[in-house]
Amino acid sequence: MxxxxxxxxxxxxxxxxxxxxxxxxxxxxxxxxxxxxxxxxxxxxxxxxxNSTKSRIMYQETLRKMGINLPLTNIYCSSYGAAVYLSEHGYRSAYVVGEDGLKEELMKAGIKVKRKAEAVVVGMDRKISYSKIATASRLVRDQGAFFLATNRDATFPTEKGEYPGAGSIVAAIEVAAKKPVDVDIGxxxxxxxxxxxxxxxxxxxxxxxxxxxxxxxxxxxxxxxxxxxxxxxxxxxxxxxxxxxxxxxxxxxxxxxxxx
Ligand SMILES: [Mg+2]
Missing domain, CATH: 3.40.50.1000 (HAD superfamily/HAD-like)
Structure with a gap:
C-alpha cells in the first residue's frame, strides 16, 4: 500500500x-x-x-494507547492554543471556565490560574455553574478582562446524541458580559x-x-x-x-x- x-x-x-x-x-x-x-x-x-478538556500530554497518552506515537510538538489542542495565544500577547493570569487539561496548559505556559485575572479563558466545562458564568462575565464587563474562547462548537457528538459544546458556554458568558469574545482560537x-x-x-x-x-x-x-x-x-x-x-x-x- x-x-x-x-x-x-x-x-x-x-x-x-x-x-x-x-x-x-x-x-x-x-x-x-x-x-x-x-x-x-x-x-x-x-x-x-x-477539544480543550485535555492537555497535550493527555492527548499524547491517548494516542500512544491507540498505537500512535506523536511528539508533543505535533499536538495542537485548543487548550495549548489558548496558552500560546495568551503568553504571546503578554497575559500572565487567567480565570478559567474549563477543565483540568486547559488549566494544565495555561500553568505550563507560566500563566497563573486565579479569580482576579487579566484574561478570561472559556472552554468545555462539564461542571459549568451559575457562579462561574457570573465571575467570568463580571471580569469581562466590569474589569475589562481579555476574553478568549477555545472554540465555539455549539455541540459535540456522543453515543447518546449531541451534547452542548464549549460554544454554548461561551454564548452564555457573552450575553451576561454584553460583549463578544475578543478572540476565538478554535x-x-x-x-x-x-x-x-x-x-x-x-x-x-x-x-x-x-x-x-x-x-x-x-x-x-x-x-x-x-x-x-x-x-x-x-x-x-x-x-x-x-x-x-x-x-x-x-x-x-x-x-x-x-x-x-
Ligand atoms: Mg471531528
Whole structure:
C-alpha cells in the first residue's frame, strides 16, 4: 500500500481527532494504520482539535494507547492554543471556565490560574455553574478582562446524541458580559493552523487538513488556503457536502482511501 499520488506532495497531514481518528473512546482502526504509514514515510502528522478538556500530554497518552506515537510538538489542542495565544500577547493570569487539561496548559505556559485575572479563558466545562458564568462575565464587563474562547462548537457528538459544546458556554458568558469574545482560537478560525505553519516552517500549500466537519475543519482549511479532505467516519454525511458552502477538495469514505 502506498500513498495515493494526489497526496504525495503534502508535507504536513493535519488530522482532527473525534470522527477521524476515534469515535468517542473507540479508535477507528484504518486511522491507526494510515497514520503509522505516513510517519514511516517521514511525513509530519499533527493532531488539531477544538477539544480543550485535555492537555497535550493527555492527548499524547491517548494516542500512544491507540498505537500512535506523536511528539508533543505535533499536538495542537485548543487548550495549548489558548496558552500560546495568551503568553504571546503578554497575559500572565487567567480565570478559567474549563477543565483540568486547559488549566494544565495555561500553568505550563507560566500563566497563573486565579479569580482576579487579566484574561478570561472559556472552554468545555462539564461542571459549568451559575457562579462561574457570573465571575467570568463580571471580569469581562466590569474589569475589562481579555476574553478568549477555545472554540465555539455549539455541540459535540456522543453515543447518546449531541451534547452542548464549549460554544454554548461561551454564548452564555457573552450575553451576561454584553460583549463578544475578543478572540476565538478554535476551528474554523485559523489560529492553530498558523501556529503549525510557524512551528513546522510550512506554507499553506504544504498542508492538507483532514476532518469530519464541514463548518469547522473544512472551513478552517479554506481560511488558510490549504487543501482539505472530508472523511465520512464522523459528523458529515455525503449529502451534507452538496448542501454546504464549504466544499472539501476530497471526500473519502474512511482514511484507508488515502492509500492505494
Ligand atoms: Mg471531528
Amino acid at each position: 502506498k500513498l495515493r499520488r494526489e497526496f504525495r506532495n503534502f508535507k504536513i497531514f493535519a488530522f482532527d481527532g473525534d470522527g477521524v481518528l476515534w469515535r468517542g473512546r473507540t479508535p477507528i482502526p484504518s486511522a491507526i494504520k494510515v497514520l503509522n504509514k505516513l510517519l514511516s514515510m517521514g511525513k509530519t502528522v499533527v493532531l488539531v482539535t477544538n 476551528k474554523p478560525q485559523p489560529y492553530m493552523f498558523q501556529l503549525i505553519m510557524k512551528d513546522h516552517a510550512a506554507e499553506p500549500s504544504e498542508i492538507v487538513v483532514i476532518g469530519d466537519r464541514l463548518e469547522t475543519d473544512i472551513a478552517a482549511a479554506k481560511r488558510i488556503s490549504a487543501k482539505s479532505i472530508l472523511v465520512l467516519t464522523g459528523v458529515a454525511k455525503k449529502a451534507d457536502v452538496e448542501k454546504s458552502r464549504e466544499k472539501p477538495d476530497y471526500v473519502l469514505k474512511d482514511l484507508s482511501e488515502l492509500l492505494e
